[in-house]
Amino acid sequence: MRACLALVLVLLPGFAPAASWHLDPSSTVSVSVPWRGTSVAVRFPELSGQIEFDERAPARARAVIAADTTRATTGVAPVDALVRGAGYLDAAEYPTVTFRLDQLVQTSKSTADVTGRLTLRGVTRPVSFRAKVFRYGPDPADPSRFAAGFDISGAIDRTQFGSTAGAPEVGVVLPVAIHLLMTSD
Structure with missing residues (x-):
């Protein structure tokens, strides 16, 4: 009887x-870092993580995504060393920035609000972002797999995570842009 109930729940829409x-x-x-009337783009080129996602029920999504702070780059070696240093990312002490997805709320056919917890420099704080879908369907490289792509944007206040170096000359509210593309097994 339990096996039949489990099978029925799996086959019902929304229970996959x-x-x-x-x-x-x-x-x-x-991350765009305001500095002297311009901005410096700090990129985290390699992400890792675990994502659980049901394309039929996006609100059930859960994820943990990490960026390697030791590989954060601006493309200018002395600036990279400064960004990775103790006053900013403190990559030697905290080699990853981690985002844990708590909730994804669809706001239109192609947008969603994303909330979760960001851990930066050993401090965890709630954050909110806006997501826009740029791909949602069969993977162009392999149509047997599903692909989902999101451009996610928002901002964080770095002082809430203990990074106060250079303020106010170096901005404290940092715009964040995430280009996330994922494929199913």
């Missing part, structure tokens, strides 16, 4: 189990 997904290597995080 979430599938594991893989981050595409093209996924990136970029």
